[in-house]
Amino acid sequence: SRRIWPTVxxxxxxxxxxxxxxxxxAIVETVVQGRVGNPGGAP
Structure with missing residues (x-):
């Protein structure tokens, strides 16, 4: 992956x-890892 992030x-x-x-x-990785097992984002 290219790992291109916006300026925050x-x-x-x-x-x-x-x-x-x-x-x-680090924040992006946390969010992505959380979504891997729950791609729809439902609780």
């Missing part, structure tokens, strides 16, 4: 904070 940022009163690509990758 949070914006608040303190300004913008960009999420590190490694952190985005």
């Amino acid at each position: 940022a949070t914006v608040g009163a303190d300004g913008a904070h960009f999420v590190a690509p490694d952190e985005v990758a």
